[in-house]
Amino acid sequence: MPKIQLDIASCEECPHLNKKNPCSSDGWDRMIDWFCDKTGQKIAGAVEWHDNISIPPWCPLLSNDERKKTINTIIEEKKISLNACKKHKEKLSNDIAAREQEIERLNQEIEELSKKVGDK
Numbered sequence: 001m002p003k004i005q006l007d008i009a010s011c012e013e014c015p016h017l018n019k020k021n022p023c024s025s026d027g028w029d030r031m032i033d034w035f036c037d038k039t040g041q042k043i044a045g046a047v048e049w050h051d052n053i054s055i056p057p058w059c060p061l062l063s064n065d066e067r068k069k070t071i072n073t074i075i076e077e078k079k080i081s082l083n084a085c086k087k088h089k090e091k092l093s094n095d096i097a098a099r100e101q102e103i104e105r106l107n108q109e110i111e112e113l114s115k116k117v118g119d120k
C-alpha cells in the first residue's frame, strides 16, 4: 500500500480530524470539539474559529523529531505560563502585605481614638 505523507501545520488540514458537538450560545460563536479519528482521542474542546490548535505530541503521524520539537514547544509555553503565574503570585503577595500593613495602621488609629474617647 502506498504511504502518503502530509505536510500540515494543524489538525484542521488532516483527513483524520473529526469535528463534533457544534454549539453556540448567541448564534455568532461556534465552539466545536476536535477528535482524532486515527486514535479516537480528543484533540481539543470548545474550539472557536480564532483558536490556534497545535498538533498534539501524541499524533501518530509525527516523526520522532517532530514529536520532540512539539514537546519542547509545549515545555517552553508551560515555562512562560509558569513564570507569568509566579509574577502574578508575587504581585498578589505584595498587595496582601500592603493591605495587612494598612489593617495594622487602622487598628492602631482605632486603639488611639478609643483611648482618647475613654480619657474624657
Ligand code: SF4
Binding pocket: 010, 011, 014, 015, 016, 017, 018, 035, 036, 037, 038, 039, 043, 055, 056, 058, 059, 060, 061
Ligand atoms: S492528531 Fe494527527 S492524525 Fe489526528 S487529526 Fe491531528 S494531525 Fe491528524
